[in-house]
Amino acid sequence: MIASNEAKIRERVQQIETTPSIPGVFLPLLELLSVPAEDARVDEVVRLVSYDNTIAAQCLRVASSPLFGLAQAPKSIAGAVITLGLRRVETILLTCCMGQAFPAKKWVLDTGIFWRHSLGCAMVCRKFSEKLPSIDGEQAYMAGLLHDLGFVVNCMAFPKEFAPALELACREQIPLDQAEQASMGFTHCETGRALAEKWHLAKDMIEVIAHHHAPEESSAAQPLVALVHLSDLLCRVRSLGYGYYERQRVDLVHDPAWGILLKQYRELEGVDLVRFTFELDEAVGEICEMVSMVFGAAAVRT
Amino acid sequence: MIASTQIASAKPVHGKVSEPVDPVFRQVRDLVYKVSGIFQLEEKLYLLVDGCERRMKQLAVRSPREYWDLLTAHSSRDAELRQLLNELTIGETCLFRSQPQIDALRKVILPEIVAEKSKQIIKRLRIWSAGCSTGEESYTLAMNMLEESNGLLKGWTVEILATDLNDRSVETAKAGIYGDYALRSTTDYFKRKYFSPLDEKKLQVRPEVKKLVTFSRLNLQDDSKMLFMKGMDLVFCCNVLIYFDGPSKSKVIDHFFNNLNFGGYFFLGTSESLMKLNDKFHLVHFPGAIGYWKPSLKSGKL
Numbered sequence: 001m002i003a004s005n006e007a008k009i010r011e012r013v014q015q016i017e018t019t020p021s022i023p024g025v026f027l028p029l030l031e032l033l034s035v036p037a038e039d040a041r042v043d044e045v046v047r048l049v050s051y052d053n054t055i056a057a058q059c060l061r062v063a064s065s066p067l068f069g070l071a072q073a074p075k076s077i078a079g080a081v082i083t084l085g086l087r088r089v090e091t092i093l094l095t096c097c098m099g100q101a102f103p104a105k106k107w108v109l110d111t112g113i114f115w116r117h118s119l120g121c122a123m124v125c126r127k128f129s130e131k132l133p134s135i136d137g138e139q140a141y142m143a144g145l146l147h148d149l150g151f152v153v154n155c156m157a158f159p160k161e162f163a164p165a166l167e168l169a170c171r172e173q174i175p176l177d178q179a180e181q182a183s184m185g186f187t188h189c190e191t192g193r194a195l196a197e198k199w200h201l202a203k204d205m206i207e208v209i210a211h212h213h214a215p216e217e218s219s220a221a222q223p224l225v226a227l228v229h230l231s232d233l234l235c236r237v238r239s240l241g242y243g244y245y246e247r248q249r250v251d252l253v254h255d256p257a258w259g260i261l262l263k264q265y266r267e268l269e270g271v272d273l274v275r276f277t278f279e280l281d282e283a284v285g286e287i288c289e290m291v292s293m294v295f296g297a298a299a300v301r302t
Numbered sequence: 303m304i305a306s307t308q309i310a311s312a313k314p315v316h317g318k319v320s321e322p323v324d325p326v327f328r329q330v331r332d333l334v335y336k337v338s339g340i341f342q343l344e345e346k347l348y349l350l351v352d353g354c355e356r357r358m359k360q361l362a363v364r365s366p367r368e369y370w371d372l373l374t375a376h377s378s379r380d381a382e383l384r385q386l387l388n389e390l391t392i393g394e395t396c397l398f399r400s401q402p403q404i405d406a407l408r409k410v411i412l413p414e415i416v417a418e419k420s421k422q423i424i425k426r427l428r429i430w431s432a433g434c435s436t437g438e439e440s441y442t443l444a445m446n447m448l449e450e451s452n453g454l455l456k457g458w459t460v461e462i463l464a465t466d467l468n469d470r471s472v473e474t475a476k477a478g479i480y481g482d483y484a485l486r487s488t489t490d491y492f493k494r495k496y497f498s499p500l501d502e503k504k505l506q507v508r509p510e511v512k513k514l515v516t517f518s519r520l521n522l523q524d525d526s527k528m529l530f531m532k533g534m535d536l537v538f539c540c541n542v543l544i545y546f547d548g549p550s551k552s553k554v555i556d557h558f559f560n561n562l563n564f565g566g567y568f569f570l571g572t573s574e575s576l577m578k579l580n581d582k583f584h585l586v587h588f589p590g591a592i593g594y595w596k597p598s599l600k601s602g603k604l
Contacts, residue, residue, distance in 0.1 A: 236589075237590070245409065249586050249588055251584050254584060274575035
């Protein structure tokens with residue numbers, strides 16, 4: 001990246017602070033989520049949910065939805081948490097926090113599309129990680145959820161520059177990062193990195209945010225970055241992309257990222273990618289429903 | 303986990319809680335996938351359950367478990383599995399069955415093939431609809447190629463070879479007469495442009511569409527005839543290989559591979575998988591569609 005761009009991005013990201021601040025539960029939550037599922041503490045999650053009325057109401061609303069088919073809607077936060085399962089609650093929390101931190105009217109990208117892609121990618125990352133021992137599923141999930149943080153920064157700090165880039169991508173049906181590069185001279189990878197550094201996110205997470213379009217350029221956590229790269233590609237060809245037709249042919253097995261993973265995990269050779277894709281399709285409906293429920297309320301609050 | 307195949311047993315349909323699916327049906331789903339490569343998505347599992355229940359009724363079998371025994375017992379399994387596959391694919395054919403496949407063809411593949419062949423003197427595109435049944439897929443391809451005839455394919459000759467084992471299907475296909483059910487996914491635009499009304503209920507494909515398609519009878523297992531199907535740019539073979547056993551399937555796929563030009567593509571049905579029966583094809587994803595690519599010579603990836 002050109003030095004002047006880097007300075008410009010840093011300066012604008014600093015100014016993001018003037019927009020509504022991140023809810024207090026956000027950063028403790030990130031920390032809570034970085035532990036494996038079996039070590040996660042339900043009481044801690046319930047406490048965090050109760051901490052914020054709006055988020056608590058959101059959880060109760062999602063838990064009462066027909067999606068879970070309960071005869072009686074849960075009346076307490078603890079009941080909602082048990083109904084939803086820990087992972088869903090975490091997702092709702094994170095999504096609400098981000099929605100709160102970044103006002104909906106400022107989004108250039110459609111928030112629903114953004115979250116469908118992020119949640120989809122998170123889910124694919126975790127599912128992929130099941131095939132790769134030693135990559136932690138929860139870390140992979142988090143990486144998938146946050147990989148496109150830069151788009152949030154683009155919306156908040158570079159709305160005038162980002163809007164034409166998005167328009168170019170939709171018009172030419174090309175990948176969004178290519179359109180950003182052509183139109184702005186930098187991408188969400190750089191802007192996301194600046195915010196991630198400001199938030200002091202874990203090093204691995206910063207690597208993912210900065211290099212998920214070119215995992216071979218990452219200097220640490222390369223397998224995790226490669227995993228996010230492949231999951232991102234798969235989501236974009238299975239109706240969990242950015243909401244427009246990308247004219248592309250994706251060859252996952254011959255992608256350099258696949259090579260990076262294969263070097264460490266021979267297990268990958270046995271993966272039935274077609275079935276994996278069909279199973280992702282099965283999850284699309286639920287992801288969309290989740291997002292519309294979470295965002296139905298998130299839009300009201302801003 | 304946001305979405306998983308395990309939680310779907312009590313998945314509601316339109317807000318109503320459906321009956322939990324007997325786990326045996328999920329075993330049947332996996333068996334069908336293993337043997338035929340057809341994957342029944344969770345949201346369409348009811349189709350498989352319906353199919354099994356129809357068969358159970360015909361056979362006077364009382365429980366899913368008893369039916370499972372029939373599907374797995376040495377003496378009855380092949381015949382019964384075939385019957386079940388018939389149930390699963392019945393009424394599946396219609397024109398414009400997979401829009402994502404058509405989009406991939408027109409937006410990604412055609413520009414690529416046209417660019418690749420641009421230096422050849424004879425500009426000819428050859429497509430094979432293998433196992434064309436009553437012609438729905440073949441005519442869909444023909445109409446879409448005609449749509450490109452003033453654009454990408456200007457000055458090109460398009461030949462569509464459509465073959466089926468069944469004489470009666472071939473005759474029906476040649477007539478090109480379709481009712482509402484077969485035309486349920488065809489837009490008014492295509493109906494008006496490429497069909498003539500035959501009577502109140504039926505439409506017939508117009509001569510200019512028919513001109514592109516040559517129908518003939520062919521047994522895909524007839525090795526000597528298969529050798530003559532050379533020079534294809536695209537091969538479509540939808541829900542045909544599911545009936546073949548492993549070794550014959552493998553052999554037919556090898557024929558398809560050999561008959562394709564370098565850089566050509568092979569497509570199966572939308573819920574069908576090649577199941578690693580051929581490692582020379584590259585599995586490639588397009589938005590919403592999966593295909594198999596025969597690497598071009600200059601890609602150096604053969």
